[in-house]
Amino acid sequence: MHTQVECIACLTKQAAGLAREFLAPHKREPFMRRVLEGLARFDCDAPPPLFTREIYRIYRDMDGKGDPYGEKKRHSNEQALSLAPRLRRIIASRPDMLEAALRMAVAGNIIDFGLGAHGCEEIAVEDTIMNALDSSFAVNDIPELIERLRKAEHVLYVADNAGEIVLDRIFIEHIGPDRVTCAVRSAPVINDATLTDAAQAGLDRLCRVIPSGSEAPGTPLSLCSEEFLECFAAADLVISKGQGNFETLDAPGREVFHLFMVKCPVVSQEVDVPMGSFMAMKRG
Amino acid sequence: MHTQVECIACLTKQAAGLAREFLAPHKREPFMRRVLEGLARFDCDAPPPLFTREIYRIYRDMDGKGDPYGEKKRHSNEQALSLAPRLRRIIASRPDMLEAALRMAVAGNIIDFGLGAHGCEEIAVEDTIMNALDSSFAVNDIPELIERLRKAEHVLYVADNAGEIVLDRIFIEHIGPDRVTCAVRSAPVINDATLTDAAQAGLDRLCRVIPSGSEAPGTPLSLCSEEFLECFAAADLVISKGQGNFETLDAPGREVFHLFMVKCPVVSQEVDVPMGSFMAMKRG
Structure with a gap:
C-alpha cells in the first residue's frame, strides 16, 4: 500500500506522541527535525509502516531505550490473559x-x-x-x-x-x-x-x-x-x-x-x- | 508562544488537508515534501502561525490559486449574517x-x-x-x-x-x-x-x-x-x-x-x- 498525504500527517503525529511521552524535553525538537527530514525524503510508493521503522530507529539512536511501549504491552497482554x-x-x-x-x-x-x-x-x-x-x-x-x-x-x-x-x-x-x-x-x-x-x-x-x-x-x-x-x-x-x-x-x-x-x-x-x-x- | 512537537504534527495535518482538498493528485506529494523540509528547519521558538504562513506560501507557489477556503469563508460570513x-x-x-x-x-x-x-x-x-x-x-x-x-x-x-x-x-x-x-x-x-x-x-x-x-x-x-x-x-x-x-x-x-x-x-x-x-x- 502506498503512503498518502494523510499517512504523512499520521506518522508525524505518532512521532510527536513518542517524543512527548518518552524523550527528554531537550531531545524532542531535534528528534522531530530528523523525523521530518526523513519523511521529506521518504519514498511514498512504500507503505507507511516502513517509515514507522525509521521513526523508531531515530528514537533508539537518540535515546537508547529499547521499547518505549514495553510496559503498556505487558499490561495489554495481562488484560487479554485475564x-x-x-x-x-x-x-x-x-x-x-x-x-x-x-x-x-x-x-x-x-x-x-x-x-x-x-x-x-x-x-x-x-x-x-x-x-x-x-x-x-x-x-x-x-x-x-x-x-x-x-x-x-x-x-x-x-x-x-x-x-x-x-x-x-x-x-x-x-x-x-x-x-x-x-x-x-x-x-x-x-x-x-x-x-x-x-x-x-x-x-x-x-x-x-x-x-x-x-x-x-x-x-x-x-x-x-x-x-x-x-x-x-x-x-x-x-x-x-x-x-x-x-x-x-x-x-x-x-x-x-x-x-x-x-x-x-x-x-x-x-x-x-x-x-x-x-x-x-x-x-x- | 513557542512551537511544540504537537504543533508540528498539527501543522503537518493542516498541510495534508490542504493538499488533499485543493491540490491536483500529482502535486500533493511534492507539496508535502516541501512542507516537511520547511518544518524540519523551522525555528521552534517562533509561534506556529508563522509556519502556517509558509505552508500557504508553498501552496500558492505550487498552485497559484489565491484563496483555497474562499468559498467556505463566504458561506461562513453568510451564515453569521443570517x-x-x-x-x-x-x-x-x-x-x-x-x-x-x-x-x-x-x-x-x-x-x-x-x-x-x-x-x-x-x-x-x-x-x-x-x-x-x-x-x-x-x-x-x-x-x-x-x-x-x-x-x-x-x-x-x-x-x-x-x-x-x-x-x-x-x-x-x-x-x-x-x-x-x-x-x-x-x-x-x-x-x-x-x-x-x-x-x-x-x-x-x-x-x-x-x-x-x-x-x-x-x-x-x-x-x-x-x-x-x-x-x-x-x-x-x-x-x-x-x-x-x-x-x-x-x-x-x-x-x-x-x-x-x-x-x-x-x-x-x-x-x-x-x-x-x-x-x-x-x-x-
Whole structure:
C-alpha cells in the first residue's frame, strides 16, 4: 500500500506522541527535525509502516531505550490473559469452535490501547470481541479459510500486536499448534508483538515462534529474514493479522489470508469498506 | 508562544488537508515534501502561525490559486449574517449591551467550520454563542476591558476569522465605530478574515479597516505594516481576537486584551485552562 498525504500527517503525529511521552524535553525538537527530514525524503510508493521503522530507529539512536511501549504491552497482554478463560468457555459453547476462535482473533486486532496509531478512535475491546462472534464481515473469506485450515500441514501465522497475541494463541490452539509457525516482529515498534510478548502470551510453549526479521510494524518481505522467507514459501497457508501486515505483506502469486479490523480512513478507502469493519480477505 | 512537537504534527495535518482538498493528485506529494523540509528547519521558538504562513506560501507557489477556503469563508460570513438580526435583538434585551456584544464576539471565535485547524473538536456555533452570554470566563478581565472601552478614544481591534467577523462588527457597533480601527490579514490563510471578508460583513462601511501586513494566521509584529504598527502604538486600547493572535501578538510593555476560545491542547496547557474555555485576558 502506498503512503498518502494523510499517512504523512499520521506518522508525524505518532512521532510527536513518542517524543512527548518518552524523550527528554531537550531531545524532542531535534528528534522531530530528523523525523521530518526523513519523511521529506521518504519514498511514498512504500507503505507507511516502513517509515514507522525509521521513526523508531531515530528514537533508539537518540535515546537508547529499547521499547518505549514495553510496559503498556505487558499490561495489554495481562488484560487479554485475564479475559482468556472466559473467551475459551464461550468458544467451547459454539458449534464451530475453530470459526469462533478465528472471529475472536480478528476482533482482538482492536487492542491498540488508545495509541491512536492509525488515527482510529478508541473502541471497547471486550464488546468488540463479543460482537465479532456473530457480526458480518465486510469481506468474508472465512469459509474458504476454514476449509483450507482443516487441510493445511504447515500454517504460517503472522502476528500483529501485543494483547491481541493472546487471542492469536487461542486461535492457534484450535488450528492445532503442531502445524503452526507464528512470526512476530524482530524489534519493538509501537505496540507490535515481539518474542517477549509471544513468551508472555505463552505462545512459545505452544508452537514454533520466529522473529520475522522486520523491525517495521508490518512484514515487508524485503526486510524479512531467510528463516521467515523459507516458512513463507513453504507454508500451505499464510494467515496475516492486522493492518500493518495488510499494508506491507503483498506478495503476488502467494495467497495470504488477511484478518484485520479497518482502523484508519486511508485503509478504509483502499479496501472500500467502512472504518471499523471486520475483514477476512484472501489476496495474492 | 513557542512551537511544540504537537504543533508540528498539527501543522503537518493542516498541510495534508490542504493538499488533499485543493491540490491536483500529482502535486500533493511534492507539496508535502516541501512542507516537511520547511518544518524540519523551522525555528521552534517562533509561534506556529508563522509556519502556517509558509505552508500557504508553498501552496500558492505550487498552485497559484489565491484563496483555497474562499468559498467556505463566504458561506461562513453568510451564515453569521443570517444570525445577526436575532443576535442584535438578544443584545438589545440585555442590561449591559456592550458586555453582551463582547461575549457574543468571543463565542464567535468558534466559527472554524470544521477545519480542525488547531486539532479542536467541532462545536455547535449557535449554542456556543448563546451560552457565552451567561457563561463564566476562565480568565475574566471583562470588567476592566468594559471600563477601558468606555473611555478609550482610539481602539485597535485585531480580527481573526471569517464568519466571526460579523460578530466583531456587532461588537464594534456597540463600542462606537468612529473610535475603532479594525485590522485583518493581508493575505488569505486558512479561514482568517481578509479585506474581502470585512467587506462582506459590512465592516468597511462602519469603521476604518486596515490589512495588518501579516500573511500568517496571527499578528506577529515583525511581519506587520507601518500602518498597523502606528495604530498599535497610538491606540488607547488593543483588542485581539482568537488563538492565532494570542499565539503571535505578544508585545511586552503594550497591554493587549485577548478575547478567544481555547481550541487546542497546546494553548490549553500554555494558559492552564480547559479546552473550550472562554478567555478575556489582559496581557503585556
